[in-house]
Amino acid sequence: MFLRSLSGVPRCVSGAALRLEFAQPSIVRRAWSRAISYTFHLLASDARIRGGFSNLILRDIHNSPWKTTINLKFRSLLNLNCKTVLNLECISPVALPLIKKKLQQLDFSNTASCARGPCSGLALAIPPPEGIPLYCFTISSETKRRAFTCARLNCFPTAVLSGRYSRVPIANRTCSCNDTALETMEHVMLFCPNWTDERSRFLTPLVNKFHLPIQPWIVSLFLQDSDCWITEMTANFLLSVMKRKAALTSSLTPQLQSIRRTTERSSK
Numbered sequence: 320m321f322l323r324s325l326s327g328v329p330r331c332v333s334g335a336a337l338r339l340e341f342a343q344p345s346i347v348r349r350a351w352s353r354a355i356s357y358t359f360h361l362l363a364s365d366a367r368i369r370g371g372f373s374n375l376i377l378r379d380i381h382n383s384p385w386k387t388t389i390n391l392k393f394r395s396l397l398n399l400n401c402k403t404v405l406n407l408e409c410i411s412p413v414a415l416p417l418i419k420k421k422l423q424q425l426d427f428s429n430t431a432s433c434a435r436g437p438c439s440g441l442a443l444a445i446p447p448p449e450g451i452p453l454y455c456f457t458i459s460s461e462t463k464r465r466a467f468t469c470a471r472l473n474c475f476p477t478a479v480l481s482g483r484y485s486r487v488p489i490a491n492r493t494c495s496c497n498d499t500a501l502e503t504m505e506h507v508m509l510f511c512p513n514w515t516d517e518r519s520r521f522l523t524p525l526v527n528k529f530h531l532p533i534q535p536w537i538v539s540l541f542l543q544d545s546d547c548w549i550t551e552m553t554a555n556f557l558l559s560v561m562k563r564k565a566a567l568t569s570s571l572t573p574q575l576q577s578i579r580r581t582t583e584r585s586s587k
């Protein structure tokens with residue numbers, strides 16, 4: 320909920336896609352990280368306290384299933400089979416960073432598998448960032464940052480997006496410029512004649528400087544956030560398009576309502 324309200328993206332973007340976009344761990348990973356750190360804290364206390372905490376836990380008459388659970392978790396993180404004897408007291412504290420790294424890799428893999436939907440950076444072949452995205456710091460304008468985030472997560476306001484909410488068939492989610500062209504992110508950024516002026520101001524300089532072909536794959540390049548100048552120019556284009564789209568929609572709304580009322584009267 321926090322990431323969704325912070326980024327301003329619609330509900331079609333899953334929580335996994337948001338965590339992947341902002342490189343945030345899942346609740347499961349946070350819980351296991353704390354549990355593993357606490358277990359190592361108990362084991363390390365054996366050297367300072369006579370008898371140690373771990374010995375007291377093992378001698379506890381209450382047979383807690385947590386001991387088995389933490390043991391199985393260590394086995395999976397250390398890639399040990401069920402026949403290998405694992406003594407937690409023998410695990411060196413030096414192994415803690417390696418175990419947490421393994422936990423991070425597993426969490427990333429699980430999050431990426433859950434984030435493979437239409438509203439995700441993976442849908443546009445954008446590699447997930449290893450940390451908080453750079454554009455969160457380089458783009459100072461909140462509205463511009465939101466436009467860039469929506470484009471990266473493939474939830475930019477287009478006919479394809481609105482069709483997901485209104486259950487319009489994919490073949491009918493066409494752009495207003497052409498009855499046959501789907502209004503995808505690639506179409507908006509590269510081909511749609513409605514945004515020729517914005518494209519000439521912000522994206523054409525990028526194409527000319529880097530000698531890029533007008534192919535759909537360069538959309539991923541523009542949205543990768545690998546260069547501050549490319550990110551800034553792309554965000555400017557997206558914000559300009561988003562503002563014009565909002566203005567056109569608001570101006571057409573009274574006309575659409577009038578047409579709807581006329582249709583309802585005629586049907587009666």
